[in-house]
Amino acid sequence: MCPDFQNDFGVTSYISFLDSLIDHPDDVKHLRKKHILRNLLGSDEEVAQLFNEIGTDLVPNNAIYRVLKSKIEDHCQTMWKKRVAKFFHEHFSRPWTILPFIGVLLGLGMTAAQTWYAANSSTPPCEALLEYLKAHRY
Incomplete structure (x- = not known):
């Protein structure tokens, strides 16, 4: 790299952030429905596998998406939302x-x-x- 080059690790941080969101093909499906992700590979399984493989050895800047991650965690930690989501997932699949x-x-x-x-x-x-x-x- 050039000596005057400054890297904030934006791309690797974004890929690492998406890797933290995507574990299963259902996660890819949900992100596609919300128009956050486009799938040009074919199947959601391939996309999930790609992110799980590509995000293993990345060096992200964790400060970039810290606020967004905390908002997502706060949303997921609300007990009644978890219970309602679990109920709908189990009974209304x-x-x-x-x-x-x-x-x-x-x-x-x-x-x-x-x-x-x-x-x-x-x-x-x-x-x-x-x-x-x-x-x-x-």
């Missing part, structure tokens, strides 16, 4: 699994509404039934 969940929520909501209306009606249900039966002479 396929798009069709959310439909029964919505059905259960609707059923519970309708049951709660029916219970509330039965408990807070102006006339007790038995009296209303007796009045109806008397009116129709059963």
Whole structure:
């Protein structure tokens, strides 16, 4: 290198940062969907393997992405976000699994509404039934 050349290790730091984000093909898929990464290699597995191999012996400048890494870590460390993400990852990995969940929520909501209306009606249900039966002479 030239004596007056100053290197802040920007490229190696960026590759090392992406390597810290990418471990599995699902990570590549997520970054592609968010338009952070473009895949011209073919498969997400190849991209994940490339970053895992290329980032092994790099000398990054850790100060460059320190703020961004701390924001990502703070986001991931929030317990309820972790639990919700884990729940959705385990139970809703396929798009069709959310439909029964919505059905259960609707059923519970309708049951709660029916219970509330039965408990807070102006006339007790038995009296209303007796009045109806008397009116129709059963």
